[in-house]
Amino acid sequence: MKNTIQQQQQHPPPFSITKLFLNLQMHLPNLFSYFVIFGFGVALGIALSFHLKNISLFSFDDQLHQLSSSSSSSSSSPPPNIQPSSPSLHLVTTTGNQTTVNTTRTGLNDYVSLRPNNNNAMHDMTEEELLWRASMAPRIHEYPFKRVPKVAFLFLTRGAVTLAPLWEKFFHGHEGLYSIYVHSSPSFNETVPQSSVFHGRRIPSKEVQWGKFSMLEAERRLLANALLDITNQRFVLLSESCIPLFNFSTIYNYLINSSKAFIEAYDLPGPVGRGRYNRPMRPVIRLEQWRKGSQWFEMDRALALEVISDKKYFVTFKRHCKASCYADEHYLPTFVSVKFWKRNSNRSLTWVDWSKGGPHPAKFQRRDVTIEFLKRLRSGSHCEYNGKSTNICFLFARKFLPNALDRLLRFAPKVMGFN
Ligand SMILES: *[C@@H]1O[C@H](CO)[C@@H](O)[C@H](O)[C@H]1NC(C)=O
Numbered sequence: 156m157k158n159t160i161q162q163q164q165q166h167p168p169p170f171s172i173t174k175l176f177l178n179l180q181m182h183l184p185n186l187f188s189y190f191v192i193f194g195f196g197v198a199l200g201i202a203l204s205f206h207l208k209n210i211s212l213f214s215f216d217d218q219l220h221q222l223s224s225s226s227s228s229s230s231s232s233p234p235p236n237i238q239p240s241s242p243s244l245h246l247v248t249t250t251g252n253q254t255t256v257n258t259t260r261t262g263l264n265d266y267v268s269l270r271p272n273n274n275n276a277m278h279d280m281t282e283e284e285l286l287w288r289a290s291m292a293p294r295i296h297e298y299p300f301k302r303v304p305k306v307a308f309l310f311l312t313r314g315a316v317t318l319a320p321l322w323e324k325f326f327h328g329h330e331g332l333y334s335i336y337v338h339s340s341p342s343f344n345e346t347v348p349q350s351s352v353f354h355g356r357r358i359p360s361k362e363v364q365w366g367k368f369s370m371l372e373a374e375r376r377l378l379a380n381a382l383l384d385i386t387n388q389r390f391v392l393l394s395e396s397c398i399p400l401f402n403f404s405t406i407y408n409y410l411i412n413s414s415k416a417f418i419e420a421y422d423l424p425g426p427v428g429r430g431r432y433n434r435p436m437r438p439v440i441r442l443e444q445w446r447k448g449s450q451w452f453e454m455d456r457a458l459a460l461e462v463i464s465d466k467k468y469f470v471t472f473k474r475h476c477k478a479s480c481y482a483d484e485h486y487l488p489t490f491v492s493v494k495f496w497k498r499n500s501n502r503s504l505t506w507v508d509w510s511k512g513g514p515h516p517a518k519f520q521r522r523d524v525t526i527e528f529l530k531r532l533r534s535g536s537h538c539e540y541n542g543k544s545t546n547i548c549f550l551f552a553r554k555f556l557p558n559a560l561d562r563l564l565r566f567a568p569k570v571m572g573f574n
C-alpha cells in the first residue's frame with residue numbers, strides 16, 4: 156500500500172490512462188515497464204472508483220485520503236465532499252515551556268518533525284536518504300501553526316557526554332526550547348538513564364578520526380538530523396569537553412535574536428593557514444578565498460540547509476584536502492566566506508585557549524576552574540553583536556576535563572546563573 160502511494164506521488168497526477176501510457180512510452184522504453192505501468196493504471200482505476208463510491212473507506216489513512224481527493228479533483232468528476240478542515244491546525248501547542256505535537260493530526264506531523272511523538276533521534280535512513288530528506292524547506296515562510304523556535308545542541312563526542320550533569324542543570328526547566336543530538340562512536344555502548352535529557356538522543360553515527368574528513372561528515376550528519384525537526388532554528392556544535400558559560404535563557408536569546416551566524420573565518424598566511432591550500436582545488440576555490448577557523452560553529456536554519464546541501468565544495472575538499480590539510484578547520488570557514496559571508500560574524504562563540512601552542516588547545520583541570528577564570532571567559536573580551544559592541548562574546552568554552560565537573564557544578568549557580 157505504501158509503495159503504491161510513493162509511486163503515485165513521484166509521477167504527476169495522472170489525468171487519463173492514455174496520457175499516462177504516452178508519458179511512459181517516452182521514459183521507459185521496455186516491455187517490463189509496460190507491465191508495471193499497466194498494473195499501476197489498473198490499481199489507480201480501482202482506487203479511484205472505490206474512492207468515488209465511498210470516500211470514508213479511505214479515512215483510515217489521511218495521506219491516501221489527501222492523495223485520492225487531490226487526484227479526483229483534477230479529473231472531470233465533481234469534487235467529492237471532503238471533510239472541512241478546522242480553521243486552526245492545533246498541530247503544535249505550547250503550554251508554558253512545553254511543546255506538544257497533536258497526535259490526532261497525522262497529515263502534517265511528518266513534516267514538522269520526523270518523529271514528533273517518541274523522544275528518539277534514531278532512525279533507519281541511509282546517509283543519502285537523510286541528507287535528501289533534511290534538505291527540504293518550505294517556500295511559504297509563514298507557518299500555519301504556532302512555531303516556537305528551538306536551539307539544537309549538537310554534541311560530537313567519542314563516548315559519553317562526560318560533563319552531562321552540568322548540561323542537565325543548564326537545560327532544566329526549558330523543555331520545548333531546545334533539542335539535543337549526540338553523535339558518538341558506534342562502538343560506544345553505554346546506556347543513558349531514562350531521566351536524562353540525553354536519553355534517546357543518539358543519532359546514527361559512524362567512526363570519526365581526529366582531523367580527518369570523517370569529522371566533517373559527522374558534523375554534517377548532526378546538522379541534517381537536527382534539520383528534520385522543523386522547529387529547530389539555531390544549531391550549535393559542541394564536544395564532550397565544552398561547557399556553557401551562561402544560563403539557558405541568556406544563551407537562547409543571544410542565539411535566536413542574532414542576525415548572523417558564528418563561524419570563525421580568517422585568512423592566515425604561513426604553513427598552517429594558506430600553506431594548507433592545495434592548487435588542484437582551483438577553479439572551485441582560489442587561494443585568496445581560502446579561510447581557516449575553529450570547527451565549533453553556530454548557524455541558523457537557512458545556512459544549515461545550505462551546508463548539508465552543498466556538494467561542490469564538499470567534494471572538492473574530500474578530494475584535495477587530505478592528511479595535514481585538516482578539512483574541519485577549513486571547509487566551513489571557506490565555504491561560508493565564499494558564498495554567505497554577509498550572514499557570518501566570522502567569529503566563534505566557543506572560547507578556547509591556543510596560547511600554549513601545538514596542534515591541541517589547552518585542557519582545563521579541576522584546579523584551573525576558579526570563579527575569576529569563569530568570569531574572565533564570560534566577559535573578558537570585546538566584539539560585535541547585531542551591530543553593537545558587547546563584552547559577551549563567548550557563550551561556551553572548552554576544553555574541560557571530567558575532573559573539573561564538581562567545581563563547575565559548584566560555581567554554576569553563582570557565576571553562570573543556573574542551578
Ligand atoms: C488535535 O487536533 C484535532 C483536530 O483538529 C482537534 O480537534 C483537537 O482539539 C486537537 N487536540 C489538541 C490537544 O490540540
Ligand SMILES: *[C@@H]1O[C@H](CO)[C@@H](O)[C@H](O)[C@H]1NC(C)=O
Pocket residue numbers: 251252253328329330
Ligand atoms: C518549565 O516546565 C517545567 C515543568 O515541565 C517547570 O518545572 C518549570 O518551572 C518551567 N520553567 C519555566 C521557566 O517556566
Ligand SMILES: *[C@@H]1O[C@H](CO)[C@@H](O)[C@H](O)[C@H]1NC(C)=O
Pocket residue numbers: 342344345
Ligand atoms: C560494551 O562494549 C565493551 C567492549 O567495548 C564490552 O566489553 C561490553 O560487554 C559491552 N557492553 C554491553 C552492555 O554490550
Ligand SMILES: *[C@@H]1O[C@H](CO)[C@@H](O)[C@H](O)[C@H]1NC(C)=O
Pocket residue numbers: 401402403404405571572573
Ligand atoms: C539568566 O542570567 C541572567 C543574567 O546573566 C539573569 O538576568 C536571568 O534572570 C537568568 N535567568 C534565569 C532563568 O535564571
Ligand SMILES: *[C@@H]1O[C@H](CO)[C@@H](O)[C@H](O)[C@H]1NC(C)=O
Pocket residue numbers: 407408409411412
Ligand atoms: C530576544 O529574544 C527574546 C525572545 O527570545 C525577546 O524577548 C527579546 O526581547 C529579544 N531581545 C532583543 C534585543 O531583540
Ligand SMILES: *[C@@H]1O[C@H](CO)[C@@H](O)[C@H](O)[C@H]1NC(C)=O
Pocket residue numbers: 420492496499500501
Ligand atoms: C567576514 O569576512 C569577510 C571576508 O571573508 C568580510 O567580507 C566580512 O565583512 C566579514 N564580516 C564581518 C562581520 O566582519
